Amino acid sequence: MSDLSNLIGALFSDALTATSSPITSASGAVLSSALSAVMERRKEAAREILLDEIRRGGASPTTDDIDESVSILYRYWRAAQEGAGRLNLRLLASVYAGQVRDKTIVADDFLYYADLLASLRRDEIILLGTLLRCSTNADGTPGVGHDPMTQTRAEMVPAVFEAHEDYNAALGALQRTGLISAHAIGGAVGSGSSLVYQVTSLLRKLNRLAAIEGVVRRDSADVDPRPTR
Numbered sequence: 591m592s593d594l595s596n597l598i599g600a601l602f603s604d605a606l607t608a609t610s611s612p613i614t615s616a617s618g619a620v621l622s623s624a625l626s627a628v629m630e631r632r633k634e635a636a637r638e639i640l641l642d643e644i645r646r647g648g649a650s651p652t653t654d655d656i657d658e659s660v661s662i663l664y665r666y667w668r669a670a671q672e673g674a675g676r677l678n679l680r681l682l683a684s685v686y687a688g689q690v691r692d693k694t695i696v697a698d699d700f701l702y703y704a705d706l707l708a709s710l711r712r713d714e715i716i717l718l719g720t721l722l723r724c725s726t727n728a729d730g731t732p733g734v735g736h737d738p739m740t741q742t743r744a745e746m747v748p749a750v751f752e753a754h755e756d757y758n759a760a761l762g763a764l765q766r767t768g769l770i771s772a773h774a775i776g777g778a779v780g781s782g783s784s785l786v787y788q789v790t791s792l793l794r795k796l797n798r799l800a801a802i803e804g805v806v807r808r809d810s811a812d813v814d815p816r817p818t819r
Contacts, residue, residue: 629671636670639812640683646808647687651695661697662686669708677712677809681800688799703796706767713750717760718769718793719802720745725789732789735775739786761787769793 640663644650651659666682674682685703689695707715724745725738743757751757764770770787796802 643683643687647691658697662700684800
């Protein structure tokens with residue numbers, strides 16, 4: 591971390607020198623110190639989020655879980671250092687807490703989820719949770735067809751996405767994760783059919799470990815602790 595701090599300090603010091611800034615002489619040390627403080631705040635926030643999700647999961651890892659947990663925690667800390675959003679970190683922490691709760695701690699599984707989730711935008715995470723809920727019937731069976739899409743779109747636009755084009759683009763982009771997939775209904779694409787998006791078994795498996803909409807609510811409460819009316 592000290593090497594990165596020194597690099598950032600030197601970089602901005604050169605920039606200040608190029609603009610003949612009067613604070614150039616102290617800028618390198620100040621910026622290095624500021625970067626270290628930022629990274630320390632990220633680490634502390636990540637720690638608090640992780641411990642909170644473990645407590646909510648109602649179970650703690652044991653000494654038998656150390657080997658698998660080391661790789662998991664290293665990947666989690668890396669996401670925090672790379673600037674992953676608080677919601678992303680909470681989702682990752684909830685996945686680990688779910689593994690601990692279900693006694694299914696497998697580093698390879700967590701690392702796979704981490705690569706899918708760490709770079710998601712907040713609106714994409716909200717969309718995944720909403721589409722999953724709208725695609726699940728009251729008895730827990732999957733809902734298919736146009737109805738889940740219609741309900742999801744009504745909730746997402748304009749509350750989360752300003753325009754339908756943004757909503758559709760997010761759905762298309764989320765296919766990269768394998769958490770949703772596109773299907774043509776009414777025939778082959780281009781012959782009068784319509785395209786609908788459906789959640790995959792991977793998303794349902796993820797949600798069993800970390801209930802996505804619950805994670806979103808906890809993160810929103812963490813950001814804005816005021817009670818809702």
